[in-house]
Amino acid sequence: MVRTTEIPLLAANELVMPKKCPVTEDLVRRRAEHNNCEIFSLEEISLHQQEIEKLEYLDKWCRDLKILYLQNNLIPKIENVSKLKKLEYLNVALNNIERIENLEGCEELKKLDLTANFIGELSSIESLKHNIHLKELFLTGNPCTEFEGYRQFVVATLHQLKYLDSKEIERSERIKALQIYPEVKQKIREQEQVYLLKRAREKEEAQRRMQERKDKKQNQMKSKLGFDSPDSLQEKENHQAKGDGEQETCRTVEDDEEDRRFWEEPTPYTPESRLETHRYIEEKRRAKDNIRESKKSEKPPWTVVTAEGKVLNVNVPKLHFSLKDDEENNQFILELAVYRYLDTSLLDVDVQPTYIRVLVKEKPFQFVLPEEVKPDSSSAKRSQTTGHLVVTMPKAKEIILAKQKLSASIKHSDCNTLQKNARRSGKVEKLEVDPSKYSFPDVTKIIQEKERTGQGPIKLHPERITEVKKSCVDFENDEDVPPLI
Numbered sequence: 192m193v194r195t196t197e198i199p200l201l202a203a204n205e206l207v208m209p210k211k212c213p214v215t216e217d218l219v220r221r222r223a224e225h226n227n228c229e230i231f232s233l234e235e236i237s238l239h240q241q242e243i244e245k246l247e248y249l250d251k252w253c254r255d256l257k258i259l260y261l262q263n264n265l266i267p268k269i270e271n272v273s274k275l276k277k278l279e280y281l282n283v284a285l286n287n288i289e290r291i292e293n294l295e296g297c298e299e300l301k302k303l304d305l306t307a308n309f310i311g312e313l314s315s316i317e318s319l320k321h322n323i324h325l326k327e328l329f330l331t332g333n334p335c336t337e338f339e340g341y342r343q344f345v346v347a348t349l350h351q352l353k354y355l356d357s358k359e360i361e362r363s364e365r366i367k368a369l370q371i372y373p374e375v376k377q378k379i380r381e382q383e384q385v386y387l388l389k390r391a392r393e394k395e396e397a398q399r400r401m402q403e404r405k406d407k408k409q410n411q412m413k414s415k416l417g418f419d420s421p422d423s424l425q426e427k428e429n430h431q432a433k434g435d436g437e438q439e440t441c442r443t444v445e446d447d448e449e450d451r452r453f454w455e456e457p458t459p460y461t462p463e464s465r466l467e468t469h470r471y472i473e474e475k476r477r478a479k480d481n482i483r484e485s486k487k488s489e490k491p492p493w494t495v496v497t498a499e500g501k502v503l504n505v506n507v508p509k510l511h512f513s514l515k516d517d518e519e520n521n522q523f524i525l526e527l528a529v530y531r532y533l534d535t536s537l538l539d540v541d542v543q544p545t546y547i548r549v550l551v552k553e554k555p556f557q558f559v560l561p562e563e564v565k566p567d568s569s570s571a572k573r574s575q576t577t578g579h580l581v582v583t584m585p586k587a588k589e590i591i592l593a594k595q596k597l598s599a600s601i602k603h604s605d606c607n608t609l610q611k612n613a614r615r616s617g618k619v620e621k622l623e624v625d626p627s628k629y630s631f632p633d634v635t636k637i638i639q640e641k642e643r644t645g646q647g648p649i650k651l652h653p654e655r656i657t658e659v660k661k662s663c664v665d666f667e668n669d670e671d672v673p674p675l676i
Contacts, residue, residue: 214238214248231255234277239263242469250274261286262304265469267462269293284308284329287462289390290315300325307332309462311386313341313379319349326353338382340375343368347375390461397463450475495548495557502546507554514558522585523564527556531578542569542584549580563587 220228222236233253237260244265249256249272256275262284269288272278273296281297284306292315294300300322306329313335319325328349330336336356338344346352346360347368353360368375453471458464495505506512511528529538529551539550544563549556564584571582 213245214243216248216252219249219252234258236260239282245270247271257299265466272297280304287465289462292318294319295321297322298324302327304329305333306330309333310335311390312383313338313344314376314383316345316348323351325349325351328352328355329357331356334386338379340371340378343371344375344379347372393459393461394463397461397467401463401467446475446478493555495555502559503557504559505555505557508551508556510551510556512556512558514560516561520585521589522583523560523562525558525580525582525584527580527582529573529578529580533578535573538580540571540580540582542566542571542582544587547582547584549582560584 216230218238218241219230219233219236222238223230223233225235226233230252232255234255235258236253236256239260239262241264243261244267246261246266246269249259251274254274255277257277258280259272259275259278260282262282264283264286266283266286266288269283269291270293272281273293276296276298278297279299280302281294281300282304284304286308288305288308289310290312291305291310294303295318301324303319303322303325310330310333316328319328328345330345335341342355345355346365350365458467493505493507494503496502508529513526515524515526517524525547527549533551537552541548541550542564543566546557546559563586565587566584569582569584571580573580
């Protein structure tokens with residue numbers, strides 16, 4: 192109960208007094224990327240739309256600044272820039288500035304943009320007389336521009352100006368302004384007094400409205416906590432017993448009604464109303480963040496094994512995968528398409544006899560294997576080209592291969608290896624023949640070389656027969672004697 196009390200009270204304090212947005216060193220370095228994040232030698236920086244409520248530290252960190260953009264912030268006062276001796280252009284348009292001051296030290300200031308601020312003390316421009324290099328001044332959108340004799344007063348006061356509100360100041364215009372300067376100055380003083388009284392009333396009204404809003408917020412917080420009475424505590428418990436959907440619907444309706452009242456309420460355009468609008472937007476944003484954080488409960492762990500002990504197939508990281516059954520090597524190969532540039536330290540592989548589990552950035556991938564494997568003999572590695580995770584898991588059931596096929600394949604591979612080696616060496620191998628097993632007739636000695644009349648076996652045979660006939664003159668053919676061949 193104590194914890195429930197402290198959290199809403201802290202939220203209430205944040206809503207009433209939100210933190211200001213100062214100029215931090217981290218912010219300046221982030222906006223100095225064009226200068227390699229070096230701020231000591233920075234010459235130009237843009238800090239627009241950063242919700243800055245106080246101008247500080249720049250005169251200490253960035254002494255060499257020449258151009259400074261601070262438009263569209265919540266700066267109420269020009270300060271802490273007098274040490275920027277090299278500053279040439281200062282843009283503080285769309286802020287909450289009410290008078291011109293603290294610019295005497297900016298000796299090189301040439302251009303000053305104060306568009307759409309709340310400058311009502313027009314006489315404060317006399318402080319710019321010391322900025323002898325000032326050539327351009329922008330005061331469009333300020334209350335002082337509605338004063339009678341505004342332009343004549345500025346032209347006659349600042350002799351160094353060349354342009355006022357983007358309009359060139361001619362010599363004749365300055366002469367006329369100097370001629371009526373005492374009268375215009377008196378009128379400006381009177382109009383300033385009227386404007387200052389009006390601003391005092393606006394500040395009181397803004398303070399009253401802010402106090403009412405603060406009290407309303409505190410009462411709402413107390414009513415939500417049940418500090419009013421025991422009956423309200425009982426009502427709160429009964430209200431909490433209702434469904435979350437109904438509570439959220441009621442909260443949404445209340446927020447919409449509050450938004451409608453806030454934006455439809457007529458409010459004068461003042462620095463206080465502008466700041467109040469910013470505060471209101473910040474409150475709504477923080478309230479939404481708190482609701483979002485309250486809805487964020489710890490996610491229940493992913494179910495990878497049922498209560499009955501059944502292992503489930505889970506793919507929370509939603510990665511592509513493939514399981515290959517390598518029968519030759521008697522193993523399973525799982526290829527998981529993890530992210531290519533994912534650090535390996537974010538992967539956790541767990542191989543079990545019947546399934547494999549891989550944690551990818553704390554998200555489980557689990558797959559049930561068709562057969563049992565050997566976890567101790569398994570291995571996991573990353574592909575150097577794709578980054579995929581490849582897990583090799585030998586099967587628990589071994590397969591016995593035939594020896595003959597294995598030996599024949601080995602012999603065949605050995606013969607192929609020998610042939611390839613012989614071809615690569617380029618040497619001619621000679622076969623040795625045993626003369627006792629193999630005998631070949633000497634063809635050269637069958638016929639004498641002197642009586643040789645032809646070449647080749649076809650011509651040798653008939654010549655041998657004729658020679659026999661010539662040598663045997665007394666030959667008689669007996670028909671009763673069988674032939675010798």
